[in-house]
Amino acid sequence: MLQLTYVSKIVSCDKDARKVVVERRAEGGVQLLETKMPCLITMLEGVNEVRRGTIDDSLRAARAEIVTWSAKDAGIAELAKCGLKGSPTIVKKVFAPAPRTERAFFIEPQKTAGDSAEAVIGAIFARQSSLEGDMAKLAGSA
Amino acid sequence: MSQTPAAPPQGNRASAKKELPEHFRGYKHVWVFVEQERGEVHPVSFELLGEGRKLADKLGVELAGVVLGAPDAATQAAVAAAHHYGADLVYLVEHETLKDYRNEPYSKALTQLVNAHKPEILLLGATTLGRDLAGSVATTLLTGLTADCTELAVDADGSLAATRPTFGGSLLCTIYTLNYRPQMATVRPRVFSMPPRDENRQGRIVRFAPDLDEETIITKILKFIPDRESSKSNLAFADVVVAGGLGLQSAENYQLVRNLAMTLGAEYGGSRPLVQKGWITSDRQIGQTGKTIRPKLYIAAGISGAIQHRVGVEGADMILAINTDKNAPIFDFAHVGIVTDAIRLLPALTEAFRKRLSPHNRDRLAG
Amino acid sequence: MIEEKFDAIVVGAGMAGNAAAYTLASRGLKVLQLERGEYPGSKNVQGGILYANMLEKIIPNFREEAPLERHLVEQRFWMMSDRSHTGLQYRSDDFNEEKPNRYTIIRSQFDRWFAGEAQAKGAILIKETTVTELISDAYGKVIGVTTDRRGGTIFADVVVIAEGVNALLGTRAGLRESPKAEQVALAVKEMHFLPRETIDARFNLHGDEGVVIEAAGTVSNGMTGMGFVYTNKESVSVGFGCLVADFAESTATPYGLLENFKKHPSIAPLLEGSEVKEYAAHLIPEGGYKAVPQLFGDGWVVVGDAAQLNNAIHREGSNLAMTSGRIAAETIFQIKSRREKMTKENLSAYKKALEDSFVMKDLKKYKDMPALLHTQAKNYFVAYPTLVSNAMENFLRVDGTPKLDKEKATIRSFIKERSWSGLFGDAWRLARAWR
Numbered sequence: 001m002l003q004l005t006y007v008s009k010i011v012s013c014d015k016d017a018r019k020v021v022v023e024r025r026a027e028g029g030v031q032l033l034e035t036k037m038p039c040l041i042t043m044l045e046g047v048n049e050v051r052r053g054t055i056d057d058s059l060r061a062a063r064a065e066i067v068t069w070s071a072k073d074a075g076i077a078e079l080a081k082c083g084l085k086g087s088p089t090i091v092k093k094v095f096a097p098a099p100r101t102e103r104a105f106f107i108e109p110q111k112t113a114g115d116s117a118e119a120v121i122g123a124i125f126a127r128q129s130s131l132e133g134d135m136a137k138l139a140g141s142a
Numbered sequence: 143m144s145q146t147p148a149a150p151p152q153g154n155r156a157s158a159k160k161e162l163p164e165h166f167r168g169y170k171h172v173w174v175f176v177e178q179e180r181g182e183v184h185p186v187s188f189e190l191l192g193e194g195r196k197l198a199d200k201l202g203v204e205l206a207g208v209v210l211g212a213p214d215a216a217t218q219a220a221v222a223a224a225h226h227y228g229a230d231l232v233y234l235v236e237h238e239t240l241k242d243y244r245n246e247p248y249s250k251a252l253t254q255l256v257n258a259h260k261p262e263i264l265l266l267g268a269t270t271l272g273r274d275l276a277g278s279v280a281t282t283l284l285t286g287l288t289a290d291c292t293e294l295a296v297d298a299d300g301s302l303a304a305t306r307p308t309f310g311g312s313l314l315c316t317i318y319t320l321n322y323r324p325q326m327a328t329v330r331p332r333v334f335s336m337p338p339r340d341e342n343r344q345g346r347i348v349r350f351a352p353d354l355d356e357e358t359i360i361t362k363i364l365k366f367i368p369d370r371e372s373s374k375s376n377l378a379f380a381d382v383v384v385a386g387g388l389g390l391q392s393a394e395n396y397q398l399v400r401n402l403a404m405t406l407g408a409e410y411g412g413s414r415p416l417v418q419k420g421w422i423t424s425d426r427q428i429g430q431t432g433k434t435i436r437p438k439l440y441i442a443a444g445i446s447g448a449i450q451h452r453v454g455v456e457g458a459d460m461i462l463a464i465n466t467d468k469n470a471p472i473f474d475f476a477h478v479g480i481v482t483d484a485i486r487l488l489p490a491l492t493e494a495f496r497k498r499l500s501p502h503n504r505d506r507l508a509g
Numbered sequence: 510m511i512e513e514k515f516d517a518i519v520v521g522a523g524m525a526g527n528a529a530a531y532t533l534a535s536r537g538l539k540v541l542q543l544e545r546g547e548y549p550g551s552k553n554v555q556g557g558i559l560y561a562n563m564l565e566k567i568i569p570n571f572r573e574e575a576p577l578e579r580h581l582v583e584q585r586f587w588m589m590s591d592r593s594h595t596g597l598q599y600r601s602d603d604f605n606e607e608k609p610n611r612y613t614i615i616r617s618q619f620d621r622w623f624a625g626e627a628q629a630k631g632a633i634l635i636k637e638t639t640v641t642e643l644i645s646d647a648y649g650k651v652i653g654v655t656t657d658r659r660g661g662t663i664f665a666d667v668v669v670i671a672e673g674v675n676a677l678l679g680t681r682a683g684l685r686e687s688p689k690a691e692q693v694a695l696a697v698k699e700m701h702f703l704p705r706e707t708i709d710a711r712f713n714l715h716g717d718e719g720v721v722i723e724a725a726g727t728v729s730n731g732m733t734g735m736g737f738v739y740t741n742k743e744s745v746s747v748g749f750g751c752l753v754a755d756f757a758e759s760t761a762t763p764y765g766l767l768e769n770f771k772k773h774p775s776i777a778p779l780l781e782g783s784e785v786k787e788y789a790a791h792l793i794p795e796g797g798y799k800a801v802p803q804l805f806g807d808g809w810v811v812v813g814d815a816a817q818l819n820n821a822i823h824r825e826g827s828n829l830a831m832t833s834g835r836i837a838a839e840t841i842f843q844i845k846s847r848r849e850k851m852t853k854e855n856l857s858a859y860k861k862a863l864e865d866s867f868v869m870k871d872l873k874k875y876k877d878m879p880a881l882l883h884t885q886a887k888n889y890f891v892a893y894p895t896l897v898s899n900a901m902e903n904f905l906r907v908d909g910t911p912k913l914d915k916e917k918a919t920i921r922s923f924i925k926e927r928s929w930s931g932l933f934g935d936a937w938r939l940a941r942a943w944r
C-alpha cells in the first residue's frame with residue numbers, strides 16, 4: 001500500500017486519473033509529491049479546520065446506510081493475526097518513572113526579586129563550575 | 143511515584159517467554175539507519191550509533207550503519223561518518239531512485255537488505271523520514287516496532303527492551319519484540335547524547351544492489367520547497383534554553399522569557415499548552431510531542447513539569463525551575479528550584495545575568 | 510436550500526418530542542426531528558420517574574426493551590426541620606404487579622432508546638443541530654425552520670415545538686413571552702453510585718424494587734423548594750430545586766441547598782460511602798395552568814415543558830410531556846388524513862384534546878397552588894415543618910410531663926406562631942388551591 005505521511009496539504013485529487021498531489025512536511029522543507037490511488041495518507045494536526053456540516057450534509061448522513069463488514073466480508077482469513085493477539089510486540093512492564101534520589105535544592109525567595117535572582121545564579125554556578133564561563137562566552141557572542 | 147509496576151498488562155501476554163522460531167535464530171548484529179537528506183546526515187543517526195555501540199558490545203556482536211542514497215559524494219560522506227561514529231561496518235545501498243526520500247524505494251531497498259543480511263536489531267531516528275520508513279518496513283517484514291523510545295537496553299537473554307511513554311505520557315512502558323526479527327525501534331533526536339567522533343576510525347563496507355526500477359515507482363517528487371532559515375529555532379543543540387509555561391499567565395508575559403534568552407544568547411521555547419494558545423510556534427515546543435533538548439542550562443519558568451515535558455528535558459545538565467506551587471512535579475527532577483512568581487523573577491534574572499556575564503566580568507573569568 | 514419538504518418537523522428529542530415523532534412516524538408521516546444535544550437525552554435531566562400508563566399508550570410493550578431502573582413500591586413524603594423529619598410513607602406489594610406503574614429511569618439512556626424507537630418507525634433524527642428560527646410565509650403561517658447549520662430553510666407542513674423549558678425558539682418567534690422567574694425552578698442533582706446490595710439493604714428492597722423520597726422543609730431556608738431521593742439499580746439520585754425567583758432574592762445557591770440536603774441527618778446515612786459520578790442541573794416549569802402559553806397557531810403547535818405542561822405538585826412532567834406530544838401528533842395526523850391544511854383553526858383540536866385529557870384537567874385543578882406556595886413559602890417551608898417537628902418530638906419524648914400539659918403546649922405553639930385566623934386561613938387556602 002502506498003503511503004504518504006506528515007501531509008500538510010492535499011493540493012489536488014484527480015478521481016478519474018486516480019492521482020493525488022500533496023505537500024509533505026519533511027526535515028527542513030516541504031516535499032511536493034504526486035502518487036496514485038489507492039494510498040494511505042496521514043495528515044498533520046492543525047492543518048485544517050473542522051467544518052460543521054450543512055443541513056443537507058446532516059440529512060444525508062442521517063439517512064446513510066452504514067455498510068458493516070464481518071471479518072469474512074473483509075477477507076480476513078486469520079483473526080489471530082489481528083489486533084493485540086496478532087502483534088509482534090509485547091508490553092511487559094508499565095510503570096511510573098523513578099523519582100530522582102534528591103529533589104531540587106530550594107532557594108528561599110528573598111525580599112527583593114533582585115536578591116532572589118542573585119541567590120539563584122549563585123546556586124547554579126556553585127553546582128556547575130564550568131557553566132559560568134560557557135554562559136559568558138555565549139552571552140558575549142549574542 | 144516509585145517504580146512500582148502496575149498489574150501485568152495484557153493479561154497473559156506480559157509473561158510470554160522468548161521462543162524464537164528457527165528461521166530467526168540466525169539473525170545477528172545491531173544496525174542503525176544513517177539518515178541522510180540533501181547532503182546532510184541527521185545527527186540522530188550518530189546518537190543512535192553511540193547507543194547502538196553499547197547494545198552491540200553487550201550482545202557481543204557488530205554494529206553496522208545502513209546508508210541508502212544516490213551514488214554521490216554525500217552518500218560517501220555519510221558512510222565515512224558512520225565509521226567515525228563507531229560503526230564496524232556500513233551496508234551501502236546506492237541507486238538513483240534513492241536520491242531523495244520517497245517511502246516506496248527506501249522501504250523496498252531496506253526490506254531487501256534486511257532479508258539478505260538479517261540483523262537482530264534495527265534502529266532508526268524518530269524523524270519524519272525515520273518514522274515514515276520504519277513503519278512501512280516493519281509492516282512489510284511483519285515484525286515488531288517500538289516507536290519514540292526514551293531508553294534501550296538488552297536483557298540477559300539478548301532481547302531488546304525498549305522503553306517509551308504510554309497512557310498519554312503519564313507512565314512509561316517497556317516493550318519487547320520477543321519472537322520476531324529484526325527487533326525495530328525508533329528514537330527521537332537528543333534522547334541519547336552525541337558520542338565522540340573518531341576521524342581516524344575506519345571500517346568495512348558491504349555493498350548491496352537493490353532490485354529497484356524508477357519505472358515501477360509510483361510516487362514522484364515534483365518539487366522541494368525549503369523552509370526560510372530566519373525563523374528556525376535551534377533548540378535541539380542549544381547550550382542554554384529558557385522556557386515558559388502556563389504559569390506566565392499571558393502571551394505578553396512570555397516576552398520576559400524571550401528577553402532573558404536574548405540576554406543569555408540562549409534559545410527559547412515553551413510547553414505544549416503555549417503552542418495551543420498560540421503564544422509560541424510549534425517548532426519551539428519542548429517535550430514529548432515537541433523537541434527533546436540537552437542543554438547545559440535549562441530554565442523552566444511557570445512550567446508544572448508533567449511527565450510529557452519531563453521526558454523532553456531530562457538530559458539537561460542543570461535545570462532551574464521557577465514555580466509558585468511548591469508541589470509542582472518539576473521540582474522532582476530540577477536541580478535548583480525557587481518557589482516564587484516567574485513574572486517577577488525573570489526580569490530580575492535577566493538583569494542579574496547581564497551584570498554577571500558582562501565583558502568586565504568575562505575578562506575577570508578568562509584571566 | 511433543501512428541496513424536499515417534510516410533513517412535520519419536531520424540534521427536540523426529549524419526552525414530548527420523541528412521543529410526537531414516534532406517533533407521527535408510526536402513522537406513516539414524513540418526520541424530521543432536530544435535537545441540539547450530542548444525542549437525545551444529553552441535555553435532559555430528571556430525577557426521574559417514568560409513568561408507565563402514558564408510555565403504554567404510545568409504545569404498549571415498552572417494558573421489553575426500554576432501559577428501566579427500578580419499579581417503585583414505596584413512596585415517602587417528608588416534612589423536614591433542621592435535624593428531623595416527619596413523614597408519610599406508603600408501601601404496597603400491589604406495586605409488584607406484572608406491569609408496574611412507575612419506574613425510575615436515567616434520561617440519558619432512556620431518551621436515546623425512545624428516540625431510537627421513533628427512528629425505527631421512520632423518523633429522521635439530526636443531532637447537534639439547534640433550530641434558530643421559525644420561518645413564516647407572507648401570511649404569517651409557519652412553513653419551516655432554519656438551524657445553526659448552513660443550508661437554509663427546511664420546509665414542513667407543521668412544526669411541533671418540543672424545545673423544552675427555556676422556550677428560546679418560541680420566545681424569539683414572538684409566539685409567547687419568555688418564562689418568568691417565578692414560573693421556573695432550578696434543580697441540581699447528583700448521581701451517587703453504591704453497590705446494588707447496599708441500596709437493597711438500606712431501602713429494604715428486593716429484586717428491582719425501588720423507593721422514592723420527596724422532602725421539603727427548613728432545608729430550603731424559607732424558599733419554595735423540594736428535594737428528592739430516587740433509587741436506581743446501582744445508584745441513588747439525590748437532588749434539590751427551588752424557584753428561580755427565590756434564588757434571585759437570596760444568597761443561597763442551588764448547590765449549597767443540595768449540600769445542606771445531603772448533610773441532613775435523615776439523608777446522609779442513605780448516601781454513606783457512595784461515589785458521586787455525575788452532576789446535573791436543569792430548569793423545571795413551575796407556573797402551572799396560569800403559565801401555559803398559546804399552544805397552537807398557523808403551522809405550529811407547542812408541547813411538553815415548552816408549553817409549561819408540568820404538574821409540579823405531583824412532580825409529573827414527563828408523562829404530561831409525552832401525552833401532549835402524542836395528542837399533538839394524532840391531531841396532525843387527523844388533519845392530514847382529511848387532506849386539510851395545518852391552520853390555526855384545525856390545530857385548535859390539539860388544545861381541545863389536551864383539555865379533555867388528564868393533562869389540562871390536572872393542571873387546572875392545581876392552578877392556584879404555585880402562587881400559594883410562593884407567597885406562603887415561609888409558612889409551608891419553615892413555620893409548619895418546625896411546628897410539626899416540635900409537636901412530634903413533644904409527643905414522643907417521655908419525660909414525666911403529663912400528656913395533657915404537653916398537648917396544650919403544642920397547641921399553644923401553633924397558635925402563637927400562626928394565630929387562630931392564620932391557621933384557619935392556611936387550611937382554607939390550601940383546601941381551595943388543592944381542589
